[in-house]
Amino acid sequence: MEVLPELATGDVKHLQRCINDLVSLLALPAVWSGGDPSQVLHTLMDALMRMLRLDLISVRLTNSVGETPLEIVRSAERRGPMPSAHEICEALNQCLINDSRKWPPLLRSLMGNGDVSIVLLPLGLQGELGVIVAAAERADFPQQTEALLLSVAANQASIGLQEARLLSHQKRVASELDQRVVQRTAELAAANQELKKELDERRLIEEKLGQEERELKRSEVRKAAIVDSALDCIVTIDHEGRITEFNPAAEHTFGYRRDEVLGRHLADVIIPPSLREKHREGFAHYLATGEARVLGKRLEMTAVRANGSEFPVELAITRIPLEGPPSFTGYLRDITERKRARQELLRSEAFLAEAQHLSRIGSFSWRIQTDEITWSEQLYRIFQIDRDAQLTFELIGTRIHPEDLSIFQEHIGRSRRERSDVQIELRLQLPDGAVKYVHVAAHIRGGHEYIGAVQDVTERRSSEEALSKARSELAHVARVTSLGVLTASVAHEVNQPLSGIVTNASTCLRMLAADPPNVDGARETARRTIRDGNRASEVVTRLRALYAKKDPTIESMDLNEATREVIALSLSDLQRNRVTLRQELADDLPVVTADRVQLQQVILNLLRNASEAMSVVDDRPRDLLIRTEPDENDRVRLSVRDAGIGFEPQAAGKLFEAFYTTKNEGMGIGLSVSRSIIERHHGRLWASPNDGPGVTFSFSIPCKPEGLTSDDTHASRIPSVSDAA
Amino acid sequence: MVLRQERRAAERLLVSVIDDDESVRESLPDLLGEFGFAARTFSSAEEFLASDCIDQTRCLILDIAMPGMSGPDLQRKLKLREQEIPIIFITASTDKAVRPQLIERGAVECLFKPFSDTAMLEALNSVFHPTQ
CATH class of the missing domain: 3.30.450.20 (PAS domain)
Structure with missing residues (x-):
């Protein structure tokens, strides 16, 4: 203090502040450490603005290697209207356009009203780093201390910028190095990839080659296998006709081993002696002219085996398409079997x-x-x-x-x-x-x-007609036969009323001959005589209806009524055979369109059969049941159930055959004829064994058979008895 | 004849007729009456066996073929029961072969329908007047 007595208190404070500011500026590099140039400049500019109460400060850094030029302008906020940063830069450009070495240390700005003082401070020893422009609206700017602070700040900034630049440079170099390393690595990777691809391709090619080789080998093996396993004989010969290949089928067919025939002339091996000369000529002709009649065709010829036996073969010869002297493949097939088959076919055709x-x-x-x-x-x-x-x-x-x-x-x-x-x-x-x-x-x-x-079918037609005729004749015989059997029962039937007539008439005469004559009694017996006469007449009428010469007629009829008539005729016959007849005739039976007489013949036949079937039965009642009933599908059914000897199951199919009979007497024609009658009515006649003893014969016919007309039955009508006469 | 006619009904001998044919059952009793017999008719052997006439019947006029029990059956049955009654068979059958068979078995006669009154009378006489 004593050293500087002349200094005023204000001056002391000013100096104190100046020293503080210097200390601050000197401390700046520690703050900047590691920062980049823009950070350095911002800190510096903030410090200078605050310390020197500047109105404007601008820093422009020159364009150094690898770094972009930088210009920062900052102005004090307290000031009124100021030119924009851009305008300031433009103005500064005018001043700074010249070489920085020629810059005067101090310049009065041309901008503004002239009250503005501007200081230019080069950065770096020669201003090579750039320039700081500081301006204040004071005439006394910069004072001595301010100039000192500015130059220290510029120095500090130069050092900081150098370091920052260096650092930045280092960073850039490091980064570049890194990039180069990355790039190089990528290049290496790419090269590696390329190499790998090449290797892969090579391997693929090698594999392909291997595969082709294998394919080729396999194909050869397959060809060999085909040749070996072919069913056809495959024989190859060279241009001289010598055998070069002889497959197993050929070995088998001709009876030579391959090694026996290789090198021998084909003609000598498989061609019969008689044809050898011709073969040689043909072969020579081909070699001389190239004309061949046999190439590419199928020929049939005779071949000879090792044992001398000859056999037919089919031969096809092809030329092997290879360079050099011609060689041939012959395909031979033993066609013995085929020839035989063909002959058989021909024979079979002839048979057909x-x-x-x-x-x-x-x-x-x-x-x-x-x-x-x-x-x-x-x-x-x-x-x-x-x-x-x-x-x-x-x-x-x-x-x-x-x-x-x-x-x-x-x-x-x-x-x-x-x-x-x-x-x-x-x-x-x-x-x-x-x-x-x-x-x-x-x-x-x-x-x-x-x-x-x-x-x-002309003959068949005529034989059918003959058969039909024969059947009619059979029917006729059957009827005559049944009539013969019936004669007894007819007589029986007629004899009953006749008996009454004779007795009554005799009695009548006796009564009239008495004295006095018994007139009342005689009248009564005469009345009974007439009645019995009528009864006898009815029997005759019934018989006439059954046997009269009459064309078959299709009519609406009551099957029950027809059945009752037949029963009436058969009753005595049945009684004589001690047959107990039971009737179950349905009340609700529909009317049937049929030939009445023919149906009655069938019923009569069935009754007679039943009666006969029971003629030897003594250990049980000879029960016979005749039943009519409506059948399904608008049909009626009549069945006759006996308790007779029945039939063996195996005989069931034969029952209806003409001449088949289980009975000792009779011709057995009845059932066959009955069946044809029923079939003509579009019905069915069958027999089935009973649960107990005996058989039930039934027929079922449609009530209104379609297409059944008088003509139908006429064509196949059964001749009446009188036809036989 | 006259004598027989004068015989009282109670004294007349009973002839039973068994036949399933109605005209026989109607006509024969009058003729038998003319001959001086009492007559009863039955339509079946069973009916006769069930009646109380067996013991009184002095002669049977019996049909051969009947539903159920036949004439010969009844003949056998009566023989078994030791109630033998003289029998005149009548039949509408035309089979003459039955006659000797039946007579051999003990029948008095076998008449084929239609038979005459005299044939019947002869048969009856052979029953009631065997010495004639």
Whole structure:
């Protein structure tokens, strides 16, 4: 203090503050440590603004390597309107455009009103780092202490900036290094990838090569296997005709081992001596001219085995498509079996033709789309059409009986439309005037072709007619037979009332002859005589109804009534056989449309059979039950149940055959005829064994059989007894 | 004849007729009456066996074929019961072979329907007047 007595108190304070500020400025580098240039500058500018009460401060850093130029402007807030930072920068640019070395240490600014003092402080020894511009609206700026602070601050800033720059540079270098390392690493990785890819590709190629090699090998193996396992003989020969390959099938077929024949001439091995010369000539011809008749074709020839036996083979020769002298592969197949099969087929065809001929059946096919008709030999024969004729429906139509032609044409039309199976019977009228009956059956195959057969049934038709006639005759015999048996019971039936008549008449005479005559008694007996006479007449009438010469007539009839009549006729016969007849005739039986007499014959037959079946039965009642009842589906059923000897189960199917009988007497025709009568009524007649002893015979007929007319039964009518006379 | 006619009804001998045919049952009793017999009719053998006439019946006119028990059956039955009654068989059958068989078994006669009054009378006489 004593050293500076002349200093005023104000001055002392000023100095004190100045020293504090200096200390602060000197402490700044510690604050800046590690910061970047902009941090350095911001701190510095804040400190200077505060210390020197500046109105404006600007720092501009020159563009140093790797760093962007930086300019920071800051102005005091207390000031009124100030030029914008941009304007200030522009103004400063004017001043600073020149070389910084030429900058005067102190400049009065041109901007503003001139009261503004501006100080330029270079950063770095030569201003190479940049410049600080400080301005205050004071004429005395900068004072001595202020200038000192500014220059210290500039120095400090230079040092700080250098360090910051250095640091920043280091950072940048480190970063660049890092980047380079990263880039290099990436490059290495890429190269590595590339390398790997190349390796992979190479491996793939190698694998492929291996696979191809294996494929090739496998294909060779397979080819060898094919050749080895082929069922055909495969023999290859070189251009001289020497065997170069002889597969196992060939070994097997010809009876040579491969090693025995390799190198030998083919002709010497498998061609019979008689053909060898021809083979050699052909081979030589080919070699000389290239013409071959045998290449690429299938030939049949004779081959010879090791044991000398000859056999037929099919041979195909191909040239092996390789460079060099020609070589050939021969495929040979033993066709002994095939030839045999072919012969068998031919024989079978011959059999079929013969069978068609014998059975008078011809077969045909018809392709609907094209109307292509194919006939078997026999069919031409049946139709008497020339074998070479072009088959058309028109031509076939000329053989159809005029009355059947429309049916024929209708069937063709329907078949064409509906393509369903066909069954028709047609008459043919042949050129020689003969009429034939044919049965045609055809099935559609694949929806577009009919396959069928035509059978000449002319003979069958006539034999059917003959059979029908025979059956009628049988029926006739049966009726005569049953009549014969009936004669006794008819007599019995008539004798009863006759007996009454005779007795009554005798009594009457006796009464009248008495003295005095018993007139009342005589009258009574005469009355009874008349009644018995009528009774006898009724019996005769019933018989006449049953046996009168009368065409069968279909009429509405009461089956119960008809049954009662038959019972009345059979009763004495049954009684004689000590048969107890029970009747269960349904009250609600519907009316039946049928031939009454024919049905009565059936019922009579059934009763007679039942009675006879019980004739040897002595250990049980000879019970016979006749029953009528409505049957389902608008039918009526009549059954006759006996307690007779029955029949063996195996005989059930034969019962209805003509001449089959379990009885010692009688012809056994009755049931067969009965059945045909019932069938003509569209009904059914059957026998079933009872739970107990005996059998029940039943028939069931529709009440109103469709299509049953008098004509129907007329055609197959059973001749009446008088026909036989 | 006259004498027989004058015989009182109570004294008349009983002839039983068994036949399932009604006309026989109606006509025969009058004829038998003319012959001086009392007559009873039955439609079956069973009916006769169930009646109280067996002991009084001096002669049976019996049909052969009947439902149930037949004439010959009844004949056997009566024989077994030791109630033998002279039997005249009548039948509508035409089988003549039955007659000798039946007579061999003890029947008085076998008449085939229609039979005459005299044939019947002869048969009856052979029962009641065997010496004639």
